[in-house]
Amino acid sequence: MSDIIQLLPDAVANQIAAGEVIQRPASVVKELVENALDAGATEITINIKDAGKTLVQISDNGSGMSPTDARMAFERHATSKIRSANDLFAIRTMGFRGEALASIAAIADVELRTKKADDEVGTFIHIIGSEVKTQEPAGCNNGTNFMIKNLFFNVPARRKFLKANSTELKHIIWEIQRVALPNPDIKLSLIHNGSPVYDLPPANYRKRLVDVFGRSLNQSLINVDEDTSIVKVFGYIGQPKYARKTLGEQFFFVNGRFMRHPYFHKAITQAYEKLLPPDTYPSYFLFLELDPEAIDINVHPTKTEIKFENERDIWPIIHASIRESLGKHNVVPSIDFDQSGSIDIPVPKKDGEGVRFPEIQINPDYNPFDNEKQFAERGYSPFEKDSAGQGRSSSPGSGREKKKLDNWEDLYQGAQLKLKPEPEYRESAIQADDLYATAPGQFSGKKVLQLKQRYVLTPVKSGLMVIDQKRAHERILYEKFMEVLKTDSVASQQLLFPQTIELNPADSALLKSILEDLLSLGFDIREFGKDTFIINGTPGVLDISSPELILEKLLEEYKTSPVDARAKAKEQIAASLAKASAMDYGTDLKQEEVDHLIDNLFACATPNFSPDGKKVLTIISTDDIEKSFSK
Known part of the structure; x- marks a missing residue:
């Protein structure tokens, strides 16, 4: 062979x-x-x-x-x-x-x-x-x-x-x-x-950031500069109030090379803990400088995944430097009186600087037995005698405690709970017929509950349906936009006062590339100078109170949306616009709005998932509910 x-x-x-x-x-x-x-x-x-x-x-x-x-x-x-x-x-x-x-x-x-x-x-x-x-x-x-x-x-x-x-x-x-x-x-x-x-043009770091991302970024930047014996950390972070809905403005560089590092990213997000609005992300542009021998960049062909020899030591340095910078700008308290969890950042020693030993001072006139005079003046002695004549130790507060023990019952007064009588159980007034829809696909008129202004709960035959209201709204808008794009005939509602919007060069180029598709969706947007656009109208199918904000959110969603390689540009635009236009979490819905949302959701071709593939609803079965009470 x-x-x-x-x-x-x-x-x-x-x-x-x-x-x-x-x-x-x-x-x-x-x-x-x-x-x-x-x-x-x-x-x-x-x-x-x-x-x-x-x-x-x-x-x-x-x-x-x-x-x-x-x-x-x-x-x-x-x-x-x-x-x-x-x-x-x-x-x-x-x-x-x-x-x-x-x-x-x-x-x-x-x-x-x-x-x-x-x-x-x-x-x-x-x-x-x-x-x-x-x-x-x-x-x-x-x-x-x-x-x-x-x-x-x-x-x-x-x-x-x-x-x-x-x-x-x-x-x-x-x-x-x-x-x-x-x-x-x-x-x-x-x-x-x-x-x-x-x-x-050539510039410093801050000017380069502004040139790349636009002048609006300048007001949100906070300087970071920490030099240690392990790593030097410098750059800029964003103020919490300017946090974004997407992950677009987050950059790590090591020795001038861009990298992705989820472990260090977590150090930053924890430094911002409890400072950010819900569902937002901080901006950061951080540069790390350290010995090239302490890193390995030969991990992936793109060289964006880098291994660090001492990443566990670098993590707290990054975290502490972010907290310190936020504290200097009065974002978090700059003085922490609880030092139990503080981080000891190694600082590079200066040439010629040695270790200083503490100076010990001794007072030769100090006599510890002088304290007996103070005890005697206050009416008690460090060594009292009991009734048997034996000495026992006493503390300054023992005399007061002895008096209180005479009325020891008083220790329990005020500690007794005044419990309200438990209400008697009675059967629910909700009839069984109210738990189920009178006809398949009809959800209006059901008992509906909004939970934490985030979820909508409604009973179904198999149990309890839980709907994510924002994702449901995204799915409804997405299918509406897709129908509009198929017809290529959308009414544009003209603004009484046109709005101008200035974008950074990258967003400006992106908007120009999708402008034709936005026009077919009902937007009336025209160029108005370098990186500046004027918004004359918005889609009639949307009730948009802030066109400028919607357009900015649309571009952010478009830049970061994980779209399948086979997806068409119009589908991506429709998905991004739906996500940008959908209601935010925390929106309080009236009963008729909830009914309208549910009815429109189940009129969609794919109600179970949002345009980006996330689950819109889930059903907690009656069996699972009963099991939870049988334990």
Whole structure:
């Protein structure tokens, strides 16, 4: 029998490996921008078309490459960042594996122009699907210019699963934010379909945050700065009153690299405990600096999961630094008199500073037997004699306690509970017929209870139905919006006084990408200058008192909603708008409003789940209720 195991061709192996490194256009942007940073660039321009599906062009003024290095850069596991395995434990660069360019070249049409400052001419390389088409000298600027065209042209299955342009643009913007925030001294520009999205000049950390997320963020920022022997923690957190409904503005960076760390995230949320409004999340932009040998970034291809050698020591430092910063801004008490649970943060010692020993002071004139004179003056002695003439110890309060014992019965007076007589049990006045609907699907007229202004309880034949009122409202609105989108004819209710809204560059680009679909839903929104829009009308099917707030919530929900890869853009917009427009928890509903909510819910095609797949209702069976009382 002949051998059947063979080595795959390099082109096929590269396509397979590319699936781990390059998932979408945003992955290309991330890898190439990080390479530009490692090359010492101070200016980086990202130009994309069709959310990166057609073109991703990234140019920088970094060190550039020689002709040999330019060709070698496209070989798998070819890198200038490390030389041995020991270097993996002291990485200070953004990249180090040497996989990105080989992966990109395997699934796209790539053009590279690069030139070192000392060279007279640069190098041009053209690669399609891992096959080098051209390599020749060329005139170009100092630095490097990559043009990535037709991403996934030879992997149609992967290209088919790319999402709508608005979603892919959203992911590109996230990657730019993760690079821009820890590198405020770098000039960054992002252009999409010829329109500028970001134009970020060099700045300090606070100014960079405001440039990225908008001027409204500036008023909510609280400075954090804690330097210890283990880790340095600095950056900004948001005031509790500006907490958001979504997790969009939460960033951790370690040594300039973005990371996700649920354990450290919990340190922050616990520091904000009892300070946030319900169902809100704090904003934070925290930077950690520590010895590169104390972390391991070689965990995941995206390098966003990082292991820490001493994360249990870092956790309380982060928690305490947040509490201290909140205390300095009078958000929490800055003085804690209960020190039993305080955290001892190690502080780096200054050069020449040793350990100070406490000075012991002795009073040679102190005589402990002088206290007997004080006892005698007060009418008692430390050693009294009982009736048998034997000495016994006495305390200053023993004489008073002896007097009180004469009326020991009084100790129990006032401690007796005045219990009200238990009311006699009587049968409920609710008749059995009231427990069930007179006809299937009819819920109006039933006995309905609203619990904690969050749940609606109503009896059904099998037991007790519990409905989440907010999720139920989301489902109703979602199906209403989807019906509207199918007809493409929605009445818009014009505002008496149009409202203007100013957005940050990322939200502005996102709104432009979904503006056409919003118009079909009944919104009348027009551009009104750079990153500014005017709201002239809202959907007639909604009773919107604050269009500006609804639009902001819509964008937040749209950015963070976990949508299935096959979902259409209109479905995502309808789901986001439904979630933004639905009633909040804590809304007190009248009986007719509850009846209307339940009837509309069970008129939906899918009443059991909200648009994002969360459970809307549950039924507690009669058997379970009876079992709970039989114990």
